[in-house]
Amino acid sequence: MSLQGTSPRRGLTSISSKLNKVLGDTDGMQTKITRLMNSCIDTGIDLEEADEEAQVDMLETSMRTLVDLQKRLDIEKDTLKGMRIQLQASQPDSDVDWVALYDETNESTWASWQNDLSEHEKYGKHPVYRKFREALWSVKNDGPLPSMFEEDGDDDEVVLGAQKISLYCPLSRQLFDNPMQSSECGHSFSKSAVISYIRQQNQGEAPCPVPGCDAVLKLATLLPNRLLARKVDNHLISANDKDNDNEYEEVDE
Ligand SMILES: [Zn+2]
Known part of the structure; x- marks a missing residue:
């Protein structure tokens, strides 16, 4: 220089x-x-x-x-x-x-x-790395991801990260079917529901319908949420196995 x-x-x-x-x-x-x-x-x-x-x-x-x-x-x-x-x-x-x-x-x-x-x-503490570990864990296990590293248990942020999320699409009100996640805000929707929702609006974009979310949904920024799809599958399997009506699942967001 x-x-x-x-x-x-x-x-x-x-x-x-x-x-x-x-x-x-x-x-x-x-x-x-x-x-x-x-x-x-x-x-x-x-x-x-x-x-x-x-x-x-x-x-x-x-x-x-x-x-x-x-x-x-x-x-x-x-x-x-x-x-x-x-x-x-x-x-x-x-x-x-x-x-x-x-x-x-x-x-x-x-x-x-x-x-x-x-x-x-x-x-x-890296959000995508945590998501990766959670996805791997959920392939063969149920429930939230256990501590990744020794110090995890001491960390309030991580402990507080565990919360309940719905397995129901905010648009269709049905169990997620082919869930797609907005890379803008992280909210997920069933594929067909979100595509028709966006198409109803002008210019190929629409405000995120989740209350309190200011993000804009566009087809280009939607990605398949396989982790959520797996949780829905697991829920359906366990609902078949035992007659339970638990529609929420513990996840680590
Ligand atoms: Zn949103």
């Missing part, structure tokens, strides 16, 4: 706009990583169903690598944001080695993420 050849202020403006571009690109990459992690959930369910334990383990390692990668991008983003502020406050002719500062800040923050945090703090 050299300011040579341009007037210092113009140089700063141009660096600032380049930083904005980099920050925007980083956000785009993080969105792609989240999408990739979500698709790993489906793969994980398939592998677990097929008893491919070794491959499930490999997938889990990949999920952790993706969590790390997202964190690495977060760190670089924070460093850039901090540097943008420092750059604007600095004297135009200051001889700060910005590249070295950038590298140092990144490396020290990254080292502390790698060495100072527990597995639980790094992975157990």
